[in-house]
Amino acid sequence: MKKLLLLLAILIITAFSACSPQSEQPRETVPKTEPVYEKATELTAYKGIDVSSYSGSIDWKSVKKQGISFAMVRLGGRGFGDEGSLYADKTALDNIDSAQKYGIEVGAYFFSQALTKAEAKQEAKYCAKLLGSRKLDLPIAYDLEKLDDTETRVENLPYKTGLYNAKVFMKTVEKLGFKSAVYIEKNGFLKARDFDEAQVWYSDFGKAYKNSYLMLQYSKEGRLKGIDGSVDLDVMYR
Numbered sequence: 001m002k003k004l005l006l007l008l009a010i011l012i013i014t015a016f017s018a019c020s021p022q023s024e025q026p027r028e029t030v031p032k033t034e035p036v037y038e039k040a041t042e043l044t045a046y047k048g049i050d051v052s053s054y055s056g057s058i059d060w061k062s063v064k065k066q067g068i069s070f071a072m073v074r075l076g077g078r079g080f081g082d083e084g085s086l087y088a089d090k091t092a093l094d095n096i097d098s099a100q101k102y103g104i105e106v107g108a109y110f111f112s113q114a115l116t117k118a119e120a121k122q123e124a125k126y127c128a129k130l131l132g133s134r135k136l137d138l139p140i141a142y143d144l145e146k147l148d149d150t151e152t153r154v155e156n157l158p159y160k161t162g163l164y165n166a167k168v169f170m171k172t173v174e175k176l177g178f179k180s181a182v183y184i185e186k187n188g189f190l191k192a193r194d195f196d197e198a199q200v201w202y203s204d205f206g207k208a209y210k211n212s213y214l215m216l217q218y219s220k221e222g223r224l225k226g227i228d229g230s231v232d233l234d235v236m237y238r
Contacts, residue, residue: 048235058095060095063102072107075109120172154189184201203217
């Protein structure tokens with residue numbers, strides 16, 4: 001009788017296990033390959049990242065070994081308050097120097113909250129001042145964003161004013177001896193159609209694209225040895 005009960009218990013447990021859902025496997029948080037560029041038949045894809053002080057201390061030698069060819073480094077930004085004070089990213093210059101030391105091409109970006117032409121010019125000149133005698137391989141990009149969960153200075157900025165400020169920043173950067181670009185999110189404030197595609201750093205996660213953009217940001221959840229936590233991933237075709 002005991003053997004019969006034991007056999008019956010084993011059969012019940014086996015049946016229950018077979019019917020139970022399998023444990024959910026962790027999802028991939030990083031695309032295995034960069035997005036396809038449909039015009040890139042004769043071009044080569046170069047992998048990149050964009051970083052700021054939020055990325056912490058970066059081991060650029062390790063980053064280079066993992067196939068990263070370029071980096072966009074945040075130089076600084078303008079505060080959200082009425083005063084709108086300018087600030088430098090405390091890791092910017094170290095990141096630029098270290099990345100270039102290991103053969104990584106470097107560009108930069110500035111988080112703008114400019115309300116006027118004068119402020120846009122001020123931001124461009126501030127970038128040049130921070131860089132000093134440093135030379136960049138890639139452009140300085142203008143980054144103007146309205147954040148959904150944060151009240152910003154540009155919350156009520158008219159589109160035409162924001163567009164004009166972006167172009168003033170870019171023109172000023174060029175006069176100061178640097179290449180210029182603009183960072184544009186797919187559903188963001190600025191629209192790519194209003195700029196030369198070759199100057200657009202576009203953000204659209206994990207999809208193919210046909211436009212001749214300067215570069216594409218395709219993930220905010222990349223993982224690389226040498227960087228704690230997640231990092232933004234980019235691709236550039238040449």
